Amino acid sequence: RSNYPPGCDGMPFLGCLPLLGVHPANTIMKWSKRYGDVFYVKYAMQNVIMLNSFESIKEALVKQGHVFSGRQHTFITEFTSGNAGLGFLDYGAVWRSQRRFGLATLHEFGMGRRCMAPKILEEADLMCDEMLKHGDHAFDCMDHITPAVTNIISILVFGKRFEYDDPTLLDTLHLLFDFGHDFPFALFYFAPLVRFLPPWKAELEKIRQARKPVWDHIMSAIQQHQDTYNENDCRDFIDSFIAKMKSTNADGVKFAWWNKEQLFHYVKELFLAGTDTTATTLRWAILLIHYHTDVHEKIHEEIDREASNPVKFEDMPNMPYTQAVIQEVFRSRPIANFGTMRKTTAVGKVGGYRIPKGSIVMPNIWAVHHNPQRWKNPHLFKPDRHIDQNGKFVKSEDIIPFNVGQRSCLGMQLAKMEIFIFLVRMMQRFNF
């Protein structure tokens, strides 16, 4: 294989899996000292091209986005998404049209005409009310953050929130957080045969059982929307999709991807992709602010001085320190260290190496955010590094928790809005 990147083969059958340790992204970042920015790591039987610098990630995912935006279909992508929805569609015309629809709809309901900000604030207040019920007793803040962010996706998708003790919400949380949180997706992805081994076989069966009521609920919500659909009153994501189904199929030609089954997978995926990510980022924010008393004092002072009470999303540009704190949370604790696996749809070239068609490629976002040449003491939490001499917030294009390129996170704007409003509102109502 001429001009293929260097790399590590590890052991027969297992490849490098046993060598990755408890923090694979950090281990791979260390290996880049030996192999350079672009190298391969064998995961079980499959080579994965790792991109360990912002330059190589940009060269591949942005400059050659048409080559590096595919997805591989495996047993686990089929199990998770039916290889439909959006995140696991392979690159091509179908993905492009579904993505365009998703972006336009999220814009409409997220930032656009029907801005979600007031609903996010309302949910943040309801969440704070629940937290207050604990009085002086200790509690796990995730017990309240997860239902609240799940409700934001519910409002977007179903047009309504759930009471915190509603069985549908509880079933959804059970599925997303009890199973989803630590699910070894990569293990099933690279070593699909483990699904036949007893402990994993049983685990998958438990997930099948747990997801049934949630899937039934999504299907019946779609049916209910179809029964009550009014073309002059588009209530939410499902209505927008139904409108698209009707207009696309209007001439009697059925387009395979604008149908109820695809809608079901899309809805499912918005919950999968948009809840744990946002909730975990918020949890990191609370923890990091709590442990850094200097940061805690400065952010509180800015919120008291600059934010409306209750906070508005429009306050954000006047709050450079709060923006710096959020950017530093994203830098120091990216939720998806490796983004989501990409597959090349043609031959590509990165760092001078030839990347064959069909290669699996992963950006090491952790390595970019912890590069000591770029960030002084990268392991320290220091929001001030994002403030210039004039006290202004400095936005850094190489902080990439949502990844970059045409396949980056669909919900980035909504997630940023949620994190700002939830965090500031919590700090307006509590000290932590």
Ligand code: HEM
């Ligand atoms: C802090 C919160 C979030 C983080 C850190 C995050 C991060 C990511 C990352 C790293 C990817 C992989 C992109 C790639 O392959 O390059 C992704 C994809 C995706 N995210 Fe997010 N995400 C967040 C919140 C959300 C929210 C709120 C939604 C939905 C409303 C969402 C929906 C999606 C979807 C649908 C994809 C697949 C996009 C595609 O393949 O075209 N995410 N996200």
